[in-house]
Amino acid sequence: MVNLKSLFYPKSVAVIGASRDNRKIGHLIFKNLIESGFAGLLYPVNPKAQKVLGRPALASVLELSEPVDLAIVVIPAETVPKVLEEVGRSGTKMAIIISAGFAEIGLAGQEKQEQLLKIAQKYHLRILGPNCLGVINPKIGLNASWGETMPKPGKIAFASQSGALAAPVIELINESGLGFSYFASLGNKANIDETDLLEFFGQDKNTDIILAYLESFKNGSKLVRLAQKIATKKPMIVLKAGQTDQGAKSAQSHTASLATPEKVSRGIFTQANIISTSSVGEIISLVRLLTALGKKQAGLKTAIVTNAGGPGVLTTDAIIKNGLSLSCLSQKTIKKLSRILPPSASLNNPVDILGDANEKTYFETSRTVLTDPEVDNLIVILTKQRGTNAQAIANILGKLKTNKPIIPVFMGGRSVLAAKEIFQKITLVNFGHPQEAIAALAKIIFWQERAKKKAVINQTRINGGQINKIITKINQPRLNETEGFQLLSACQIDTPQFEVFNNQEEGVRVLKKIGYPAFLKVLSADLIHKTELGAVQKINSQEDFLEHFNIMKKGFPSLKFILSEAVEGTIELIVGVKKDQAFGHLLMIGAGGIYTEILKDNSFRALPISKNDAQEMISELKIYPILKGARGKRSVNLGAIEKTLLAIAKLVEAVPEIDQLDINPLIVGSQSVAVDVKISLLRG
């Protein structure tokens, strides 16, 4: 485990750049540390001052007799390297660099940032930042940031790649009555990144919910592995900005962030079981609901009790659109309800208890509905009508004894304010709009369900010896057709029958073996656009062959040729692997043909993957209903597609120098056959 203890629990802190000028950030941080109630030792470092805020100033950390646990650097970027060197020499192992002017300003800043990294390496120093706001640990009164207010203590740990965005998030969460175990501003993530913090938060007993705002992924593959483990115990909510190309460009100039396409992030979040969100509003909904639910398990089947028909309809729409289902109440429940409710009430889900329903009706109806085994969660809707006593109803909902989630949706403004305050006290959480409640609930359910599911390890066997033999023989970056097919065959991936030949006579013999139709190609790793060059032809007869072979032979006299069988199947897919700076190898499956690029029907995962990942990749495709056999048509062999994905994953594990791999098309039907494959290696 990474040791960030001295970042969040330092016993002594030096602020290098602590200033007497109350407009300077160095002043604000030092003041925050003094005023927040931090009990450890505090040293202002400022060669130009005798004292800062009443404390005697040092000219350098080297004047200290013992190294401090944490050094905070708040000086102009130019002088940071020199001072960081001193921090290292002093024996301190943890520094926060608040100063901006590094990678986020471009090439010159990038070089300066690399200087810092070299110093860090030399002294085994960990650095948070540069270009950040600092860290906060409310429990020990540590406000080592220049944020204006100290968050309230609580169970939420928050890592943010934007300091300024953190301010409203912290304020809004505090105002919902919740608090923070830690806050850390990530800045440029030169050294400490989100995965270091995640690891610390994951193992921390004071943290129940982990929250992150990210503009980029620093160490994607570590993120996936870590998050998968943590997600079994704690929810992680990530707001990833820069999802669009333009947004990613803005992030680039904000925190020097590398872009990750939204489709990739989405796949990664599913794989890592991270709760993904796209707005601060939704973050607030999620942490409120997660806190209210505590250890309660939610499920897909949702019941509605409402005193208002319209909101019942809107909630039903939201339930279906978010992938949940409407509980089908049993006849027994309906009979019980008929005894509680007036004749014009609607006894089916949504249960409409009518506008004049009082607290007794709400209580009895909810209690009855909750006993139905078909009900996993209960949404209780109220709009203020004549005689509705929202407070009394809020109070009585708190008296329902159940281990199923109850989510009140009391709609309106001031008329339901007092009821909302009651909910905060009795650890129920009210939502003003059903859509908000259902969206948050659905995300939490999917997290819980995935956390319970055991990952089945990829145990696909591939022929390592054979693969090694093929790879060691290759002495150029791209593999030709036969090499590609041989590699796939060694992974037990079906390929078309094929044979290489040199001349017309051999070709005719091969053709007889393979039959019609067949494909004739020039054998070459270097010709990329073979179709456009006339180096691929479909062969329907021997005359066809002779005609095309003679043309090709003239065009490419020094090359060999290959004949391969034409494969029939139902649907064309594509499978690919490419290397990503943050995530390492990414595996992709997508719909083939003209729909590939236009409909962007594809899904991604970072390697390695589990059997579950492979299944999910396939079922996420828009064409999945077609693969599964829509409208009475036969399903394709889904197991064979899954096997292909798992085999490719294993191949790349065995041959990490694979830079890119493209099977296009993978023809699927009763089989899954890789009809064409392009593979390139990173060499050197």
Added chain:
Amino acid sequence: MVNLKSLFYPKSVAVIGASRDNRKIGHLIFKNLIESGFAGLLYPVNPKAQKVLGRPALASVLELSEPVDLAIVVIPAETVPKVLEEVGRSGTKMAIIISAGFAEIGLAGQEKQEQLLKIAQKYHLRILGPNCLGVINPKIGLNASWGETMPKPGKIAFASQSGALAAPVIELINESGLGFSYFASLGNKANIDETDLLEFFGQDKNTDIILAYLESFKNGSKLVRLAQKIATKKPMIVLKAGQTDQGAKSAQSHTASLATPEKVSRGIFTQANIISTSSVGEIISLVRLLTALGKKQAGLKTAIVTNAGGPGVLTTDAIIKNGLSLSCLSQKTIKKLSRILPPSASLNNPVDILGDANEKTYFETSRTVLTDPEVDNLIVILTKQRGTNAQAIANILGKLKTNKPIIPVFMGGRSVLAAKEIFQKITLVNFGHPQEAIAALAKIIFWQERAKKKAVINQTRINGGQINKIITKINQPRLNETEGFQLLSACQIDTPQFEVFNNQEEGVRVLKKIGYPAFLKVLSADLIHKTELGAVQKINSQEDFLEHFNIMKKGFPSLKFILSEAVEGTIELIVGVKKDQAFGHLLMIGAGGIYTEILKDNSFRALPISKNDAQEMISELKIYPILKGARGKRSVNLGAIEKTLLAIAKLVEAVPEIDQLDINPLIVGSQSVAVDVKISLLRG
């Protein structure tokens, strides 16, 4: 114009069922009328009481010497018909039926509701309801409803098919400082429906914004025509519940509503230029922003000025995802900004003016950005940081002189509360989250853009005489192949070359004319699944023909046959018409092949359509990028597809008895050819 004046501006009102029992709705309504300050005459009608709330009660409206303008009926469903008859006889022409127990409870109620309609017809009586909350006109102090509070007066007219949903909507809008011109609860819409109200609101000078909550469409084609006209002057916001199948089922038991698939509603809303929304929260955002914008024209090109990088990135994402674009600031603007802002500020859009920006920086930067012709709208983001004076910044934004929309997004809780109050005073409107602001802005922009665009009338010429001749000859509900093709040809829609024949000899002759490949079919209007019955075959040679013809002849000895040319093209589409209970004829275009049903790639409009509608239907398709020629491929003939849609629209206008029409496939490439068509008529 429908005359609803006596509904909203009655001079005299009778409440039939006005009760002394303060738990009864009849009491509440009468009390509301007294207390709300209504200046007209008020009569309680209650045969069992002498007085109600101090006013002498009548036993029947027939005791009145002059008919009242408005009768409100609040008695048990059983007695409503008798009383309504009396209302009719009294000479009153407008009634609100509050009582429930009609169509919403099933068949028995449905019959009772039809009774009411007969009475209404007999006496030329208009009815609002039954099963409704009533109407409110705050300006004249008319609260003819059993709602608890009187809304504040203002410029928003609101029609709601759910009384209970109206309560939070009214409360939240009032609490944002806005008010209502009228409120009407639609209930079961037996007689007065949303289009009647829409017509009244559209022409009303006191109404700037029209709002509706609907669970169904009563008179869809009228809605489209009306809304198109009104939308050029006023925005109409509609929240349509029951978008999912399950939601529609809930709506059915709530207000006896017929389902309309979401895809159809979406097409209709675009066609009618109605601002569609799916939550109360968004309604509030829209009315707030619409009111703040007033007559200002927004545009797609949006600039951001922010003191916080992260929110700038999130706003950029929201801009792109909602179909707006990020303004590309001119070099001139950037140069001006460089003089205003510190060196580490980001001068490109989003303009990051850094965390310590004060009101002067906000003002100067915003003013400069607003002068750039590339900027249509400005989003001003603030998160509260050290030294940020949110109130001062709010105040100074109000001093910017511009006819471009400025939308503040001050994020946070209590720390920006005072600033939000300032915005309300200076008619700017603040949003707490950029996603909310951008979503509302985008919807308003698209409404404004469409309102400015002139509709080009469908002037496609079809051969009416020819069409009449074909139709009059048909004496069964379904048309056969030749009749279908002839009808399309009369509309100048391309069909494949074809010929009907009786025997093998004739067939061989026809085949020579048509060439290979061709399609051989049994000519019949009654065989629906021809492919499955072996009644369609592709013919590649004369032998093919002889073989298949002989089999078919044996299977269908008494029928004729048809040979048609096989058409080549790039892409298969489908075009269809069907009759909808609410909207009359709906026209649909969709992607063909296996993707039709799975990807649900289709778009709908109600007939008649304009040229613009036809173009939009095509461009809404997911496969539109493919049609347009993605990735260097040639575009298909989009004009030909448009022409086909317009011709079909004209055909259905000319032959309204067409019940269903399906062109499947329409093969498009350089041409647009209807390869197969099925048409059925409503006869009798």
